[in-house]
Amino acid sequence: METSVVIAALSALAHPGRLAIYRLLVAVGGVGSAAGEIANSVGAPANTTSTNLGILQTAGLITSRREGRHVRYWTDHEAMRNLLGYLIEDCCGGRPEICAPLIGARARVPVC
Amino acid sequence: METSVVIAALSALAHPGRLAIYRLLVAVGGVGSAAGEIANSVGAPANTTSTNLGILQTAGLITSRREGRHVRYWTDHEAMRNLLGYLIEDCCGGRPEICAPLIGARARVPVC
DNA sequence: GCCTCATTGCTATAGTTCTGGAAATATGGA
DNA sequence: TCCATATTTCCAGAACTATAGCAATGAGGC
Numbered sequence: 663m664e665t666s667v668v669i670a671a672l673s674a675l676a677h678p679g680r681l682a683i684y685r686l687l688v689a690v691g692g693v694g695s696a697a698g699e700i701a702n703s704v705g706a707p708a709n710t711t712s713t714n715l716g717i718l719q720t721a722g723l724i725t726s727r728r729e730g731r732h733v734r735y736w737t738d739h740e741a742m743r744n745l746l747g748y749l750i751e752d753c754c755g756g757r758p759e760i761c762a763p764l765i766g767a768r769a770r771v772p773v774c
Numbered sequence: 775m776e777t778s779v780v781i782a783a784l785s786a787l788a789h790p791g792r793l794a795i796y797r798l799l800v801a802v803g804g805v806g807s808a809a810g811e812i813a814n815s816v817g818a819p820a821n822t823t824s825t826n827l828g829i830l831q832t833a834g835l836i837t838s839r840r841e842g843r844h845v846r847y848w849t850d851h852e853a854m855r856n857l858l859g860y861l862i863e864d865c866c867g868g869r870p871e872i873c874a875p876l877i878g879a880r881a882r883v884p885v886c
Numbered sequence: 887g888c889c890t891c892a893t894t895g896c897t898a899t900a901g902t903t904c905t906g907g908a909a910a911t912a913t914g915g916a
Numbered sequence: 917t918c919c920a921t922a923t924t925t926c927c928a929g930a931a932c933t934a935t936a937g938c939a940a941t942g943a944g945g946c
Contacts, residue, residue, distance in 0.1 A: 669788055675861070676784035677904090678777060688862060697923060707906060712924055731913050731922050746858055749787070750800060789934085809892060822936060824893055843891050843944050 663748045667722065671745050674721035679706055680714045687724060687737045696732040775860045779834065783857050786833035791818055792826045799836060799849045808844040 675681050682704045701711035715735060718724045722741045726733050787793050794816045813823035827847060830836045834853045838845050
């Protein structure tokens with residue numbers, strides 16, 4: 663994974679409005695959400711939201727598809743997986759006994 | 775977990791120099807690394823590195839301890855665990871069958 | 887006291903990011 | 917074709933962030 667891609671993803675998420683959008687899309691899951699709905703949910707103007715959706719999409723964190731007059735957005739799970747992996751890659755110089763607490767922790771994160 | 779804390783952590787990591795520092799500290803694991811060593815490794819001046827270490831520490835991602843003349847830094851695994859958890863919290867509105875690919879992926883990330 | 891390691895404050899310059907108004911574009915329906 | 921709705925693009929000022937030089941400070945060891 664290239665550093666510039668990682669920086670783009672982290673920068674995209676390091677913004678209250680975009681983090682809210684991303685988490686909203688994580689929460690709704692496979693259904694996704696239209697740009698207008700998203701703007702409403704996070705309480706930001708349409709153009710600002712569109713800009714932020716574009717930034718998240720350029721970073722590869724979300725994808726979109728036009729559906730009639732709407733454009734629907736989803737999170738890209740693969741991208742988040744890669745990002746999480748990158749952050750803890752080569753952990754502890756390959757000594758599992760030190761790294762284990764982090765691995766265990768990840769298994770314990772309450773998801774769904 | 776508070777949003778401002780998450781934003782601080784993501785902002786701290788969304789910077790090539792700081793990401794390099796963070797990954798270096800992840801890689802060395804429990805041994806940690808002294809400020810001077812880190813500056814050398816990433817090829818940045820001492821004061822710039824010190825500033826960046828301060829930003830990572832304020833974000834809660836790393837901790838430090840003075841050891842004689844040196845100040846040694848480590849990653850805080852707990853902080854990274856919380857961050858990863860926050861990003862995928864409430865995933866898929868509680869429908870595991872959709873979310874499963876992401877959970878599985880996290881288990882597959884090669885660590886140590 | 888003197889040396890080294892590290893941090894801090896100040897400074898300036900350069901560059902990036904945020905925001906939302908206005909205008910443009912896309913789609914579907916009458 | 918004309919209109920309404922949905923979304924995106926363009927733009928520019930304001931705000932923020934990064935970098936690194938220099939000097940000063942503090943902490944520890946000899």
